Amino acid sequence: MLVGLSGGVDSAVAALVLRECGYEVTAVRMRIYDGPDDPSLAYGCYGRGAAEERASAEALARHLGLPFREVDCVEAWRELVLEYFRSEYLAGRTPNPCVRCNQMIKFGALPRLAEAGGLAFDFFATGHYVRRTLDAEGRPELRRGLDPRKDQSYFLYRLSREQLARTLFPLGGMTKAEVRGLAAARGLAVHNQPDSQDLYGGRYVDLLGAPDREGAVVDTRGRVLGRHRGFWHFTPGQRKGLGVCGPAPLYVLRVDAARNEVVVGPASENAFEGCFIDATNYFLPEPAPGTRLIARMRSSQPLQEVVVGERDEWGRLRIDFVRPMSGLAPGQSLVLYQDDLVIGGGIIQW
């Protein structure tokens, strides 16, 4: 059994649980950053104090009595996550690096490189708050974590069935409080460590390496309301940072990369009746048009009622919202659920 150990509470407890279940567990940490440590970038996956993090993970592994290995995913991460992140933003879309990283690195390069490096294992496990179950024919299914506040299925909808088949999620049936409690009970120093990390502890724009390029902030009629320093500083739904004042708040409606324009409008214009998705990934057959499901267009959001539509001539699947939604962005993901079960999802387009 291979378990991904980040140095945080969740993965530590995942490893703990597996060991206590009697599995023979090896802890692996994926290294995605090999530049200089920067203390000012705390709480980011990338650019965080690499040495300190590694030491922390290794200490945890020792405390748990597990063999520890670090797997060098620096190249893969740079190619498949960072480059994706850059090119998406600079194309005027809003990427989700976590979805990408899970698909390509955490559940991709990490176990693959570990295996190539001589680590044999039957299953790979992580501390995600999701559940994996098997259907009547023994095929793996992905379900939301039991703790509704911590469910991370949104970030994992892009895994393949093959990846899922080989993965276990020991925390899927636990709440965060139970995880912390278990960590404390077993004397894990990280039990009260703050949650979560971002992609990057600094401003994401710094990762793009794009020099400022002044452009116009315009309304839907094309009137210039202000100036900005580059369209990639903005994402649909964004309100802050526009520097444009009016009688009511303005939101970014869309970003025009070709013209380097940021189109803004009042809240009333920032609501969508539906969207298209493509690059879909499914664990179950694609629902037929007219199927009513619940969905998420964002990681932290109450589940929304939607109706599956038809595929258009470009092969994009239409999804209609029962209630209008705001803040959708092309490049983000929409994930479809039937109760707890993750059906699949795709990348938002329009």
Added chain:
RNA sequence: UGGGGCGUCGUCAAGCGGUUAAGACCCGGGUUUUUGGAGCCCGUAUUCGAAGGUUCGAAUCCUUCCGCCCCAG
């Protein structure tokens, strides 16, 4: 140059002799969050274009100056 109007926070804008000088937008901070965002909370003019004057007391009344706008030539 005549006639009229206006100058209150970065922006819009209440106020009309006694208010701690509203509010909105922007901005800043916090909260939240394994993506981007949103939401919510908090904060932000000792000062009202400037200088004098009247008054117990003025952003609110008077005078002059400065600036801007409209109409007329």
